[in-house]
Structures are given as structure tokens and as C-alpha cells.
Amino acid sequence: MAILIGERPSQAIWRDYLELTKPKVVVLMLITSLVGMFLATRAGVPWTVLIFGNLGIALCAGGAAAVNHVVDRRIDAVMARTHKRPIAEGRVSPSAALTFAFVLAALGQAMLLTFTNPLTAWLTLASLLGYAVIYTGFLKRATPQNIVIGGLAGAAPPLLGWTAATGHVSAEPLLLVLIIFAWTPPHFWALAIHRKEEYAKADIPMLPVTHGVHYTKIHILLYTFALLAVSLMPYVIHMSGMLYLVCALGLGARFLQWAVVLYRGTRPHAAINTFKYSIYYLFLLFIALLVDHYLLLNL
Numbered sequence: 001m002a003i004l005i006g007e008r009p010s011q012a013i014w015r016d017y018l019e020l021t022k023p024k025v026v027v028l029m030l031i032t033s034l035v036g037m038f039l040a041t042r043a044g045v046p047w048t049v050l051i052f053g054n055l056g057i058a059l060c061a062g063g064a065a066a067v068n069h070v071v072d073r074r075i076d077a078v079m080a081r082t083h084k085r086p087i088a089e090g091r092v093s094p095s096a097a098l099t100f101a102f103v104l105a106a107l108g109q110a111m112l113l114t115f116t117n118p119l120t121a122w123l124t125l126a127s128l129l130g131y132a133v134i135y136t137g138f139l140k141r142a143t144p145q146n147i148v149i150g151g152l153a154g155a156a157p158p159l160l161g162w163t164a165a166t167g168h169v170s171a172e173p174l175l176l177v178l179i180i181f182a183w184t185p186p187h188f189w190a191l192a193i194h195r196k197e198e199y200a201k202a203d204i205p206m207l208p209v210t211h212g213v214h215y216t217k218i219h220i221l222l223y224t225f226a227l228l229a230v231s232l233m234p235y236v237i238h239m240s241g242m243l244y245l246v247c248a249l250g251l252g253a254r255f256l257q258w259a260v261v262l263y264r265g266t267r268p269h270a271a272i273n274t275f276k277y278s279i280y281y282l283f284l285l286f287i288a289l290l291v292d293h294y295l296l297l298n299l
Helices: 014-020 023-039 047-071 073-078 094-115 118-142 146-154 157-166 171-194 196-201 207-211 213-231 242-264 270-297
Strands: none
Touching (some): 014 047, 014 094, 023 157, 023 171, 023 270, 047 073, 047 094, 047 118, 047 157, 094 118, 118 157, 146 171, 157 171, 171 196, 171 207, 171 213, 171 270, 196 207, 207 213, 242 270
């Protein structure tokens, strides 16, 4: 339960500050960033870019996540999934969290400017602001299409990894961004169906709340079809080979199966299971891209 107004927050420990960064989300972002780096070059990624580039991206992402905790603290306090978060329970004060977020973002930007290039630093800053300010501060409460529009910020890591390694933007990393952009709505709307009552209680206009569960299931199914099509594009443009194509078809077919199961309502807990599978899907799809890339290099 959230602390009362005027009550002093309990003493924070390092785990509370770590939780503010949403480490599991950041790890998934770093995997896609790493894949972007390795796909960008045949010569190998310099160790300074590999370590400090990803660390800079991670710090900026963690800073954005901490801002999200601050802005959403009243929402978090009334939702079962989030009511034990550090700010919602009063273990970290909003001002301390914002200071922490600023320090993380500043350190991340300094690392990116020092060890990568200005383009990566600016794109990372834009992604940070897109998530922390535009999505969290405005879109999340303004429209049921919040996750579609705001998903672009979360789709940026492979582009950031690519530009960190090369210093320029090309079609290939934009295609990787498009894959994550298409993945985000079915991923998050499945969770939103599972937590519909909580979002309604928190007065957040998620699609299942504003348009109903059936309408949302249809859109999850449509976006999953679109994701399957988009995921095949790396093979179409000769960015990847047969191994990736087989993996993309298999992983996409399984995702589509879950979307159909969710639509039909034939299994209990289909929404949360679809959400969980979507995480494995993205992780395995990008690993397949990476393995295929090095397989092609050795042919």
C-alpha cells in the first residue's frame, strides 16, 4: 500500500534502486542492442564500444525506467502487479528516484559520447525522452493506442547498437526496429487483458478497458500476423539466411497459435501465457538472427 501523504519513506536499500531500473526489461533491450552491434559489422565490434556502448544504453534505459516509476507511482499503488514497487511502497522518495534517474542518464550519455559517437548518444536520448516523457507522461493516460505509438521508443535498442558500431543508420537496423515495433502491441495487450480490472481501477485507457477484451483479441491476432510477415523481411532482403527463416517461421507460427488460442478463449490463463511466450519469442528471434549471421560469415 502506498504511504500516506506526509509520512516519511522507509530507508531504501540498493535492491530498491536496482528495481527502479527494471533490470529484466533492460536485459532484453541489451540483447537486441548487442545483436544490432554484431549484425552491423563483419570485422568485429571494438571492445570499448561493446562494453561501454551497451553500458551507456543500459544506464539511459534504467534512468528512463526510474522516471516511469516516479510518474506512475499513484497508479502502481493500486495495481496488484506493481503495488510493491519501491516508490509505491515508500521505500524510495520521488525526489531521490529522479536524482538517481538523472545521474544514470547523464553517465550513460557521457559513455556514449566518449566511446561511441554523437549519433548514438542523440538517438538514445530521444528514446529515453520518448519513453519517460512522451509515453509515460502523456500517451499512457491519453489514448488506448498508447502502446502502439509509444512502442517506438522501446524498439530503438537494435538501432542504437547498430549506430554504436557503425556511426550511421541504414535499412537493416530500421527493419529490426520494425520487428520490435510490431511485436510490442500483441505482447503488451495480452498483459493488459490479464490485468484489465487493475487498469480500469487505475483509470488507464488500455485497449481492453476502452474497447473490450474481444476487440483487443482481434487486434492481437492481426498484429501477430503482421509481426510474422515483418519477421521474414531480413531473409527477403538477404540480411539473413535459411537458419533464420526456419526459426522465424517456427517462432512466429507458435506466437500465432497463442494468439488464436487467446482469441477463441479455449484455455484458462491464455492471456498471461501469450504474454510470457512473447518474451521468449523476441529473445529467440534475435538470437537466431545472430547465429545465422555468423553462420553466413563462415560459409
